[in-house]
Amino acid sequence: MATLNVLVVDDEPGIRSGINRILGNYTVGYPFMDEDFDFHLIEAGTGEDAIDVLNSQPVDVVLLDNKLPGMDGIEVLEYIKQQKFDVAVMMITSYASLDLAVKATRNGAYNFMPKPFTPQELRATIENVAKHLFLKRMTKKMQAEGKQIRFQFLSVLSHELKSPINAVEGYLKMMQEKQFGDKLEDYDRMIDRSLTRLKGMRNLIMDLLDLTKIESGKKERKMRDVNLADVAKMAMDTMEPYAIQRSVAIHLEVNGDPQLLADPDEMEIIFNNLISNAVKYNKDGGSVEVCLCNQGQNFEIRVTDTGIGMSTEDSEKIFQDFVRIKNSKTKEITGSGLGLSITKKMVEQYNGTIKVESVPDQGTTFILSLPRL
């Protein structure tokens, strides 16, 4: 039997003792867990008391009322998030406005429970929290054991993989039901869109493979003298058909010696990502400047485009997994949302840095700095 410490934060003593009574002799068990959970209750009448408890003893679950005499529930929640306590927080509240709900969810509240609640509702809620906590800790344990399971990553990934499948499936059904009549050409748009979505999915899978190479850590890097000018040219050639379609000119400028000790495959991935972005997010008739600027201790690579650019707010997010900037200008552009996160991870493996400078509607420059090994 494992025990979960449940901290009840409510200014009404009646609620606290009620919860104590309901959970005191309650246990939770699942087929997939080795042992059952029971619950040990700790009570706090104010947010300040709750924080004292959190700082002085282990707590697994917090049942948190929002309306408290001093600091309110949201503030306690913010503190928990800030201190990175490993707890699941359940907000208990007699009303939840949209603002409160969104704010609380963003701050990591696991769920809401209405007040007043029945014993059955409380038990069901606690059961869910216990399950959630168990899975979260299991995931963490597996990560610590090097199993590289990233629950959140996988859930986003499943969304990214499912959307194109849904889209293609939807189109196929429309064709199967001949919703637009018997003529094949009336389905051209649907076929085009299906192919585009499938291509996007293929790119996502390719990107995932790149990512796996970095994250598995097992891959042996084949370090040798690489001529980065050759790698850049190869990436430019790969993008050429698309660049021609959009009348985007790509130029390469090489200053000094373009040799660097590196893994050529990884360098290719980096250049492919940066140059393909510079073409994709460009304007028709625009240009891309690739500069290998040889700078003493560090090797600097700059990729500048004359494209749609982005806001400072957006440029802070773009290196995260699956982040894509959504607006009217990027609507038609496909991408996995992984390219830049892969690029950043790779650059960091070389102890290098990557940064971005961008002006909306004028263009973007990515600046990579790689130390000579």
Next chain:
Amino acid sequence: MSNEKKLILIADDDADYLFQMEAMVKNLGYRVKTAESQAEAEKMLDTIKPDLAIFDLMMEQEDSGFILAYKAKRKHPDMPIIIASAATAETGFTFDLYNENDRNWIKADLYLEKGIRSDQLHREINKLLKL
């Protein structure tokens, strides 16, 4: 009972899903307006009053659909709103509108998982339009 004149607003940031929903709903005999973002839908709601709206949950933000529903209900309190999303299956984040608490802060009349069949959708729309 004709429903030819009923106007339905659909907002979704996946252009393909939007196209397919538009075709499905038109097929059921409604007029359809589409928006590709929360912002676009908000703007449209200033000038048109649809008989019903179907919003995707995750658009610009992961809770765009809720915010849009909240704002739409302030403009048109009697317009039924359906939130359509694949969120539950993907995030494990479950909610529905059958418990009082969720209904209080989610200003929508119905929550549907994406991938609904045409006949199911028809039934739900008719129910909300009291047809």
